[in-house]
Amino acid sequence: MYTIGQISEMFNLPISTxxxxxxxxxxxxxxxQSGIRKFSENEVEALRVIECLKASGLEIKDIxxxxxxxxxxxxTYEKRRELFEARREVIEAEIANLKKMLDMVKFxxxxxxxxxxxGNEDGISAMLPDKLPKDIQELYDNAHx
Amino acid sequence: MYTIGQISEMFNLPISTxxxxxxxxxxxxxxxQSGIRKFSENEVEALRVIECLKASGLEIKDIxxxxxxxxxxxxTYEKRRELFEARREVIEAEIANLKKMLDMVKFxxxxxxxxxxxGNEDGISAMLPDKLPKDIQELYDNAHx
DNA sequence: ACTTGACCTAAAGTCAGGTTTATGTATTAC
DNA sequence: GTAATACATAAACCTGACTTTAGGTCAAGT
Numbered sequence: 061m062y063t064i065g066q067i068s069e070m071f072n073l074p075i076s077t078x079x080x081x082x083x084x085x086x087x088x089x090x091x092x093q094s095g096i097r098k099f100s101e102n103e104v105e106a107l108r109v110i111e112c113l114k115a116s117g118l119e120i121k122d123i124x125x126x127x128x129x130x131x132x133x134x135x136t137y138e139k140r141r142e143l144f145e146a147r148r149e150v151i152e153a154e155i156a157n158l159k160k161m162l163d164m165v166k167f168x169x170x171x172x173x174x175x176x177x178x179g180n181e182d183g184i185s186a187m188l189p190d191k192l193p194k195d196i197q198e199l200y201d202n203a204h205x
Numbered sequence: 206m207y208t209i210g211q212i213s214e215m216f217n218l219p220i221s222t223x224x225x226x227x228x229x230x231x232x233x234x235x236x237x238q239s240g241i242r243k244f245s246e247n248e249v250e251a252l253r254v255i256e257c258l259k260a261s262g263l264e265i266k267d268i269x270x271x272x273x274x275x276x277x278x279x280x281t282y283e284k285r286r287e288l289f290e291a292r293r294e295v296i297e298a299e300i301a302n303l304k305k306m307l308d309m310v311k312f313x314x315x316x317x318x319x320x321x322x323x324g325n326e327d328g329i330s331a332m333l334p335d336k337l338p339k340d341i342q343e344l345y346d347n348a349h350x
Numbered sequence: 351a352c353t354t355g356a357c358c359t360a361a362a363g364t365c366a367g368g369t370t371t372a373t374g375t376a377t378t379a380c
Numbered sequence: 381g382t383a384a385t386a387c388a389t390a391a392a393c394c395t396g397a398c399t400t401t402a403g404g405t406c407a408a409g410t
Binding site for chain 1: 222245251253254257260278282283285286289292293296297300302306310311313317321324325349
């Protein structure tokens with residue numbers, strides 16, 4: 061069992077955020093001891109799920125919906141499975157997009173390194189759009205596709 | 206040269222968002238023809254950079270800062286290089302985090318598939334935390350590390 | 351001529367996701 | 381006994397990133 065302060069340190073989240081999540085109903089199982097929140101393994105796991113659903117772009121109210129389903133037991137297994145299947149696709153798409161963004165960023169790193177070396181962007185401009193060094197060309201093409 | 210409507214379709218962004226970006230100073234080079242915005246290749250590339258910096262978590266005002274640097278020419282190459290190096294680290298960290306979240310989501314997909322098959326969560330509970338099927342155990346361990 | 355559609359601005363409005371403030375309680379440290 | 385620390389609540393406040401509204405210009409089609 062943990063206090064809100066301990067959980068705040070464990071997850072590196074402000075106490076105010078944890079209380080806000082609680083108010084929004086994200087810890088439907090949480091117990092209290094004379095008014096004080098008691099976070100158990102149950103809530104720790106809930107927080108891991110919250111972070112994961114948040115990372116997938118889900119809104120707080122939809123995370124609450126999931127918590128509500130979890131309280132309803134076996135009859136909502138299918139809904140919960142569908143939710144995670146959908147989040148899986150969203151996260152996979154997001155990773156793919158970030159990889160593309162990363163290639164753009166890597167290209168720009170090379171771009172400015174080269175501009176610093178040359179003192180100007182003229183040499184680079186002359187190589188655009190398809191006469192870049194092979195590995196850089198790949199980054200550029202991927203970032204501009 | 207493109208109109209705001211064409212750019213809106215190209216990037217799948219609302220016209221209002223493009224005008225908002227312009228108001229925030231993200232297209233410092235943009236020309237106008239009797240009041241009407243003319244997006245050139247320059248602005249198209251700016252927008253690609255905007256999307257990439259946004260994806261890396263940069264705020265609009267910091268993207269404007271970058272655009273201001275770009276207007277100042279060669280003297281800000283180093284600042285711009287440092288910015289992209291920093292964004293690179295942020296994006297790499299974000300991809301790593303999303304991969305972890307993805308493992309949690311995959312674990313949960315298996316969890317509910319199994320719960321649906323079994324009609325309850327008892328069998329799964331009995332396998333936790335370290336007697337899961339090998340491939341699932343890997344997902345679980347990664348998601349809980 | 352007049353309607354339609356695409357553009358324009360300035361200003362107000364919206365929304366999610368917290369954070370801060372003001373006030374109070376309960377336990378521990380000296 | 382009193383000061384510090386950690387907890388509590390309700391309600392107000394804040395921020396970033398848009399979006400909507402209200403009003404206007406301008407060119408093309410019928």
